[in-house]
Amino acid sequence: TAGKPKLHYFDARGRMEAILWLLAAAGVEFEEKLIESSEDLDKLRHDESLVFQQVPVVEIDGMNLVQTRAILNYIATKHDLYGKDMKERALIDMYTEGVADLGEMIMLLPLCPPDQKNAKLTLIRERTTNCYLPAFEKVLKSHGQDYLVGNKLSTDIHLVELLYYVEELDSSLLANFPLLKGLKTRVSNLPAMKRFLQPGSQRKPPGSEKSLEQARKIFKF
């Protein structure tokens, strides 16, 4: 039965936000069932909806898909955002994983013990400026095309999402990367993305003390 995909997560970015971005960019309407308590999570586990007892889980096309990458790869394939052949997919995967590596550091920053936070932040800035952004700028420079792979929108969505988070951390980090800034603008202006970036969309704000506390309660850590 085709219905809207249903996303089960708590009310924060976490590991679900990349999925929201991708669905939004693909122009796919989706529903969200927010987990608000540890009992909500227990219920999902009890219902046997979660292969590894974890969220995110997305109900889509008759499947209860868990594991962020499994979900993202399925959506990308279904909506033609995964390149035209296996070599393009290899490049897309390579770039997506690089985005995930830096994105993971940024996502986990709020969980960092206070005495280690400054060191972590310095590391993130250094990797952003010296490793990740130059790598992606170089790709765009190498072919001069509008998108990272095959002159067509694909993992650009993940990179642009990351660029927004880098900008939130420190807007000066994007300063020396004109092609990345161009990509960010270009992707942000795609009609589906433009809508998603408006206030009132399903896009989640940065984490707060409150959302961190809620996460601790729900996931018991």
Added chain:
Amino acid sequence: MSGKPILHYFNGRGRMECIRWLLAAAGVEFEEKFMEKPEDLDKLRNDGSLMFQQVPMVEIDGMKLVQTRAILNYVATKYNLYGKDMKERALIDMYSEGVVDLGEMILLLPLCPPDQKDAKITQIKESTTNRYLPAFEKVLKSHGQDYLVGNKLSKADIHLVELLYYVEELDPSLLANFPLLKGLKTRVSNLPAVKKFLQPGSQRKPPMDEKGLEEAKRIFRIK
């Protein structure tokens, strides 16, 4: 230009071993160039061979691929170990990622501070017995087929069986209550290409020892 894939890493399992397993299971011969000192890593970085300055890196079909998942997905697609359609791929991805989650805990154990090691091992054993092995046993039970997805060998089975060997190394009793997983392990191990890979003298790497850990730390400049 096709030649054998060339794997760039240090002489240990690390993040390259699953790639070795997959290539081996696919019957693909490969070469290895081992980094033995930090300068070897520097050279790869300075050559521009490493997109994110990291290994593993595999030279294959004219590409210098980095990022383990990118490499694995390409190899799996090329050698027909990635299911027949996007729904099968979704299941394969789901199961592969579960294997990675547990595998990562086991992989990083040698880097664990000594005073935290026992707690970490307990956590790994608990996750293994209560979360991961039951999940995979349940999949096999649900369809009664020989392989996890689509009644055909895929990367998911190969990754899982590799993991089962590591679980067994940690504690053989952990596999005790999972007959279908034991059956899968035996079945996959008996495939000719895998059987060869499991013999002494193959390119399969042994568990990391103190010496290997020191070497890795030196090469990657980890304190």
